[in-house]
Amino acid sequence: MNEDQRSLLLSSSSRFPPPQGVKLSYGTAGFRADASILQSTVYRVGILAALRAVKTQSVIGLMITASHNKISDNGIKVADPSGGMLSQDWEPFADTLANACDPQQLVQLITEFVENEKITLNGAKSVEILLARDTRPSGESLLEAAKQGISSIIGAVALDMGILTTPTLHWMVRARNKGAKASEMDYFEQLSSSFRCLVDLIPSGSNTRNEADKLVVDGANGVGGEKLEILKKMLTGLVIDVRNSGKEGGVLNDGVGADYVQKEKVAPSGFGSQDVGIRCCSLDGDADRLVYFIVPSTSSIKIELVDGDKILSLFAVFIKEQLSILNKKRDVNVNDDYQCCLGIVQTAYANGASTDYLKQLGLEVIFTPTGVKYLHEKAAQYDIGIYFEANGHGTILFSEKFLCWLEAKNTEFSDVAKGSEPHKAAMRLLAVTKLINPAVGDALSGMLLVEAILQHMGWSIEKWNELYHDLPSRQLKVKVVDRTAVVTANAETVVAKPPGIQEAINAETAKYPRGRCFIRPSGTEDVIRVYAEASTENAADSLASSVAKLVHQKLGSGTS
Ligand SMILES: CC(=O)N[C@H]1[C@@H](OP(=O)(O)O)O[C@H](CO)[C@@H](O)[C@@H]1O
Numbered sequence: 001m002n003e004d005q006r007s008l009l010l011s012s013s014s015r016f017p018p019p020q021g022v023k024l025s026y027g028t029a030g031f032r033a034d035a036s037i038l039q040s041t042v043y044r045v046g047i048l049a050a051l052r053a054v055k056t057q058s059v060i061g062l063m064i065t066a067s068h069n070k071i072s073d074n075g076i077k078v079a080d081p082s083g084g085m086l087s088q089d090w091e092p093f094a095d096t097l098a099n100a101c102d103p104q105q106l107v108q109l110i111t112e113f114v115e116n117e118k119i120t121l122n123g124a125k126s127v128e129i130l131l132a133r134d135t136r137p138s139g140e141s142l143l144e145a146a147k148q149g150i151s152s153i154i155g156a157v158a159l160d161m162g163i164l165t166t167p168t169l170h171w172m173v174r175a176r177n178k179g180a181k182a183s184e185m186d187y188f189e190q191l192s193s194s195f196r197c198l199v200d201l202i203p204s205g206s207n208t209r210n211e212a213d214k215l216v217v218d219g220a221n222g223v224g225g226e227k228l229e230i231l232k233k234m235l236t237g238l239v240i241d242v243r244n245s246g247k248e249g250g251v252l253n254d255g256v257g258a259d260y261v262q263k264e265k266v267a268p269s270g271f272g273s274q275d276v277g278i279r280c281c282s283l284d285g286d287a288d289r290l291v292y293f294i295v296p297s298t299s300s301i302k303i304e305l306v307d308g309d310k311i312l313s314l315f316a317v318f319i320k321e322q323l324s325i326l327n328k329k330r331d332v333n334v335n336d337d338y339q340c341c342l343g344i345v346q347t348a349y350a351n352g353a354s355t356d357y358l359k360q361l362g363l364e365v366i367f368t369p370t371g372v373k374y375l376h377e378k379a380a381q382y383d384i385g386i387y388f389e390a391n392g393h394g395t396i397l398f399s400e401k402f403l404c405w406l407e408a409k410n411t412e413f414s415d416v417a418k419g420s421e422p423h424k425a426a427m428r429l430l431a432v433t434k435l436i437n438p439a440v441g442d443a444l445s446g447m448l449l450v451e452a453i454l455q456h457m458g459w460s461i462e463k464w465n466e467l468y469h470d471l472p473s474r475q476l477k478v479k480v481v482d483r484t485a486v487v488t489a490n491a492e493t494v495v496a497k498p499p500g501i502q503e504a505i506n507a508e509t510a511k512y513p514r515g516r517c518f519i520r521p522s523g524t525e526d527v528i529r530v531y532a533e534a535s536t537e538n539a540a541d542s543l544a545s546s547v548a549k550l551v552h553q554k555l556g557s558g559t560s
């Protein structure tokens with residue numbers, strides 16, 4: 001590192017002293033904390049993003065958001081050149097950088113890292129970092145701190161994209177690195193045109209919707225609702241009402257949004273008896289999660305949750321069906337030599353009934369630890385990988401090989417079997433590859449795909465919800481002295497350490513028909529999470545609470 005670079009880093013970092021007595025960690029999805037202590041962390045992640053851009057000679061993204069967390073929190077995450085999450089091998093560097101205690105130590109760490117990674121810092125070629133934020137009031141000044149971090153690396157240029165959904169920023173980073181059009185309007189254009197394409201390909205007779213058959217969307221009082229107001233005007237064949245768009249005075253994620261609806265299984269604020277029988281969905285605070293729900297009757301506040309597992313199942317059914325139409329034996333002379341490998345990726349939080357259903361369809365289902373970075377990585381190993389967390393974060397990945405094959409197939413059909421059923425199936429799958437966000441889970445694009453498929457199938461939300469019946473499940477959080485004492489194995493389904501706990505969980509679980517239970521330390525909160533599933537609500541409650549008690553006994557109650 002040359003002297004100019006060194007003194008630039010020393011002087012800028014002295015303006016961003018780290019908070020005292022706080023240990024920060026990159027966690028499941030970037031740094032998250034109370035916004036008031038994040039200036040220094042965000043500044044430092046700005047430096048990291050600039051280094052990543054120099055190292056990869058590509059555009060990198062920085063998103064300032066704390067997703068579904070409360071409005072006073074904020075956070076920051078990095079989008080890699082592919083548009084996906086920051087490469088996991090850089091996470092330890094993110095941790096050490098965030099926790100460096102003074103400018104000298106910070107510069108020392110950067111110098112060592114730059115040497116190890118063979119990053120040449122001479123500013124010869126400039127690199128770009130796209131910055132965006134959600135609607136949190138703390139976002140503006142944090143974005144400024146990120147800019148300061150970026151411009152502390154000579155040759156790195158920060159481009160402020162303003163307020164965006166998290167998946168839009170990831171999409172933009174990916175598009176720019178592919179040399180494609182990458183503005184927010186381009187994103188909306190791509191979503192609306194591929195949606196239109198799917199709607200135009202609906203078999204006659206199956207789309208029996210009338211104009212009054214609308215979708216009502218809970219925008220979590222965040223960026224998703226605001227953006228959907230723009231996108232919905234570009235859509236044909238779908239009527240959307242946005243509630244909790246943030247303009248009505250409601251507070252971000254407060255009694256609203258996908259996380260609240262999924263965890264509490266109640267209607268978000270602003271929804272009630274007027275919505276009985278209507279298709280409803282909720283976005284989270286940065287619009288990368290989506291769950292649907294049904295308000296069943298005027299007397300109950302509980303909703304019928306149509307969660308990420310069911311969205312995954314709907315996508316899987318549709319894709320499997322289109323693939324089989326595409327691969328039907330034809331008398332036309334088309335080359336059929338490619339067997340597409342379809343993989344479904346879930347976590348242990350997936351409802352057992354969804355896994356059974358998917359397996360019954362003959363699909364390959366794989367499990368990874370919690371956190372989309374793991375699911376995404378796994379899904380990328382298939383020709384078509386569909387992944388979802390139960391909480392509604394997921395997407396579909398298509399391999400380059402499959403995309404080339406599909407394009408070629410489509411061209412072949414256009415020549416020899418134009419307008420045939422296999423040709424339509426190829427066009428539908430191509431439209432799906434354009435509609436779904438290949439970078440990360442995206443509530444807006446996922447929602448449009450759900451809507452297109454429901455119209456295609458001629459299904460109501462109730463019919464969709466009947467694909468299978470969720471097993472009753474319960475989630476609890478337990479405060480313990482040290483959650484890191486729990487080490488899990490087999491995609492977090494068994495406790496490897498401390499000894500004895502797994503045996504006790506097994507003994508408890510065996511008492512319940514269809515019982516399944518696991519515990520793991522949360523990656524985003526200082527708690528142990530307990531998940532239990534059983535054949536009745538009472539049994540799921542009782543299994544969860546007895547295992548929670550057991551966790552207390554074995555690990556001690558936390559003080560905070
Ligand atoms: C049970 C649950 O919903 N866990 C969530 C939550 O992680 P934890 O490590 O469980 O705190 O936040 C993650 C980031 O948003 C998300 O990926 C994950 O699914």
Ligand SMILES: [Mg+2]
Nearest residue numbers: 067284286288
């Ligand atoms: Mg989110």
